[in-house]
Amino acid sequence: MKKILLFTLGSFATLAIALTLLAPSLLGFSISQLGAAVDVATGMGAKLACSGRYVSGFSPQRNLEDLASYSPANRLLELSYNDERQQVSATLLGLGETSARYRPGLGCTLDIGDTSDLDRIRIDKIEPYSAPWPSGDQATDINPRLQRALDDILARDNAANRQTRALLLVQDGVLVAESYADGISTDTPLLGWSMGKSLTAMMLGRLEQLGRAGNLSTPLFQQWQHDERAAITLDSLLQMSSGLDFDETYAPGSDATRMLFNTHSASEVALLSPPRHTPGEHFSYSSGTTNLLARWIAERLGNTPQSSVDFFREEMLRPLGMRNTVFELDPSGIFVGSSYIYASARDWARLGLLMLERGNWQGKQLINEDWVERAQSPNDSSNEPAYGYQFWLNRGGDALRFPELPADAYFMLGNREQVVMISPSTKTVMVRLGWSAGEYPTGANFAEILASATASPEVSAAR
Structure with a gap:
């Protein structure tokens, strides 16, 4: 010994x-x-x-x-x-x-800690539906010219080691082209990282549409009722202007890394963050803020892992036909809304299409039109107005975020250059999924695809 x-x-x-x-x-x-x-x-x-x-x-x-x-x-x-x-x-x-x-x-x-509640969750499978996309999984309207354009960009990206894994284009509600890297299929769930923030916000929009958001008065959490955090509103959380002092840097020991990789309750880290700014006045990008939204949603739904999972599957996945999507929970049983959602490119596109259609899905209003309008509107912060309800906006700041793209475009964005673009003026949804360690030419590539789409005789004839 x-x-x-x-x-x-x-x-x-x-x-x-x-x-x-x-x-x-x-x-x-x-x-x-x-x-x-x-x-x-x-x-x-x-x-x-x-x-x-x-x-x-x-x-x-x-x-x-x-x-x-x-x-x-x-x-x-x-x-x-x-x-x-x-x-x-x-x-x-x-x-x-x-x-x-x-x-x-x-x-x-x-x-980490007791995860036995997760073992008791029961899930009903969402069966495939034999119908054209987006109702089902049949891609019946692929445009050969646009398909070649996406294939060319994916090949060019990967020759430059940008690791693009999926590109997809929806025009006028129709899936017209999709391209995948080797080993990736139409059913492969891919990590969206911070694109999960947009989905978390959309879940809140669905709660509001159903009249289940409850009393929106502050304080949002009981732990905040006796200090300055009692003034934090749901809007300020949605717009990343809560004023909380949360360390978003991804360095050893930071709030963000402890939250994602070392704690039983991801939302608890931000819940305990002290106030730093007056709510609503200062934008500060914070994954912790989104996990507070996930916690707030969980509390409104009954505060059990089963109730959160049931709501997500029955009110979001099943109506949209998203059968290749997985939203992961932290060890305490609350969705890690900031970061951990895996979905196929087609499922990410479905979320984008729901926003493009102003919350309406094939005749059913899943999210209120007014909520969708608010989600894509600039906030009132003094330093970064070009951010809506967990969506990045092209307009709203001193200059367009992507000058090559339509001013009214807005985006789900995630680490490693995950992108879902929603462009109301061109009736377009575009998806890029991959694992780029460096910068990705989102503006240039998406503008190239958009130019091909709007110039396509087949697409023009369909309008």
């Missing part, structure tokens, strides 16, 4: 010396952040590898490459896949073991 202990201590000393030398230049963090960095790396590794494997169907090698795009340190992760239990565990050089487990229909959740 003594010999083993000495070996362990000696190995740890060697590891510490190596990390001291490597961390600042190669791994991207200071040695003083080692504990937090290990927690982030193993939490992120277990969570994303689990979802990559059991939700998207990716190989272990692809999962590792995707993780390494965030930090070279992630290449040092040891990821262990237990396909029988559908669980993935991660360690970093033998340190900080963290695991995540897959549950059918719910995706993957980190094994």
